[in-house]
Amino acid sequence: MTAPPPRVAMVAGEASGDLLAALLLDGLQAHSPGLQSHGIGGPQMGSRGFNAWWPSDRLAVHGYSLQVLRRLRELLGIRKQLRERLLADRPDVFIGVDAPDFNLSLEADLRAAGVRTVHFVCPSIWAWRADRVEKIRRSADHVLCVFPFEPELLAQHGIAATYVGHPLAGVIPMEPDRAAARARIGLRDADEVLAILPGSRESEIEYIAPLFFAAAALLRRTRPAIKLLVPALPALRERIVLAARSCGLAGAALEIVSGQSHSVLAACDAALVASGTATLEAALFKRPMVISYRMHPLSWQLMRRKQLQPWVGLPNILCRDFVVPELIQNAATPQALCAATLQWLDARCSAPQKITDLEQRFTALHASLQRNTSQLAADAICKIISNAA
Template identity: 80%
Template sequence: MTHSVPRVAMVAGETSGDLLAGLLLDGLRSLWPDLPSQGIGGPQMVQRGFDAWWPSEKLAVHGYSFEVLRRLAEIIGIRKQLRARLLQHKPDVFIGVDAPDFNLGLEADLRAAGVKTVHFVCPSIWAWRAERVEKICRSTDHVLCIFPFEPELLARHGIAATYVGHPLAAVIPMEPDRAAARARLGLGLDDEVLAILPGSRRAEVQYITPSFFQAAALIRRTHPAIKMVVPAVPALRDRIARMAQECGLGDAVHIVTGQSHTVLAACDVTLIASGTATLEAALFKRPMVIGYRMHPLSWRLMRRKQLQPWVGLPNILCGDFVVPELIQDAATPQALAAAVLQWFDDRHDNPQRMAALAQRFTALHHSLQRNTPQLAADAIRKILHP
């Protein structure tokens, strides 16, 4: 490269943002091996030399408003300190990775001060909160999109964007190795395996896990041979284990630290909280039941701004209810258990349904598979050096 090495500031919220930002750093470091980068990030970013002034988990909140209010002072304080630091020593480019409620306002202030701004992951204006498009227009010079229909949608509002593919589509193999995953988890090839993924945030565990574990207890009563595996983030493992005991599951569920991809590769069916993990499950071509619960006030506010009939990403991207969604009051233990057991029954009684789902998910995988680190890094290079 003939250009000098840029200084990059980044903010990534939560586990999924940390993964995306880590891959983006791979692409940037292929252009600038000694690239300095600072801001808010997680372990994937730190492994790549990122200087995390605050950990990304500080931005992990759940719901639309109620839970945020309880931590609003801390989050505002972090953003105020970060803004002052970045305005005092301006980076060449600021990249906000997801976390739009935190990042867009920060991007607007930095852009007004002459800093180039990029937002990685288009906010879901096609699903809910369409009014945010005006804020995106004010805040960012460029949006890196992970879904193919988004650049055209943003272009209608005068927002420059590049489709870079979804990085998970490159990370997750087109044909996952189920046997190897089961061997790593100590599961047999003939075992029937249910993966339970109640979320990676504390509030998700609070609101979602009880219903999921109560459903698991119901499944166990009628199908005791089904093996149940729960991947848990390290900080929440003990809490999840206590909740399993409280629901009468005892040692019936095998809780592992992390390893969500191994668990999804190994399972036959997954009971899973709505979010990025549902897309991961789709890329692993796994039948799923999507469930979600949040504080009632958050749910009422969110429903008023919902633009599509679907909540789960696989259904949104396929434009159809290809997998069941049981949200809020519908996410009862009985309904969740019945939907999960229907998938297990279909493995034997309706293989056509299973094959059709795998076909839809394979087509989805191909549509999302791009060299995301390279495409994203090239887009940022062009922004820095037009």
């Protein structure tokens, strides 16, 4: 008798989680045609047949901001309804994709009730939140890790894990085609280009975008011909334009490129990037960058107490070195950001070996993260389902 296809429940928060979960669904569906999936997800998951009971953007909050506090009751209500629904009609496995503040507590409740649980993307216990180790141990039967050092770290705490590689390392080419990217955007080969990626969350547009644009305005005083490109979702365009205008960047001074962050990173000479996944993307495109972040002072005080390493940006954490500069919180002034960016731009002529050395470090990093993530993750999940049968 043929076993019925597995039933998988998933929760993915924000656009990045939607993409990661879609990758899992590709692997699971290749392994188990007819697989049924439901829970909280976005359009990428929906295009793969996922039944979204709530859209993933309902979970899109960050940090310790007032936005989180204002929406806490709503988020707790969604989690309670989802838990009750999953316990009433149990899936073969529950997969929490990122969104640890939402997912880990839900996973703990489901696991205590006998539902197998997987968490995809290990929370950054090695950088910020060592206190989450015990919560992960209670919550997840298995953790899928995107960085090679994480399974050994989790094993020290009795947590089963599998390294599946980082999905971005398989999407971004080892040798990006700079000329083709410039042609797509309408740039000349001789143009000097700065990519500006201030983030997409409400708090990032508030605290980081004005800083980056003020730094870019200073930069244009010495390099008036430089091209300033901001990859952004269409929904953020108006807010980004307002932030840029407030810093004196209007009209042709700055170009907003809708939905082409990878083309912009492949095309640029250097990047000014808010700390987060975009810094890893810039590293995989082998681009010099300045990493920065600023948040509400209260959020910063809470976060810095949890910091376990001297680095904040993912490229520096993974290379175990300050391979690119970091300017965080009070150090993130327009003047400092401008000066650090200028050093990279000047190095292309005055110190090309510095650029070559950085590209070599990032190439080695890229190779270490490149795996068949979809298949490895699906294999680990299907093994968990089989062992539970």
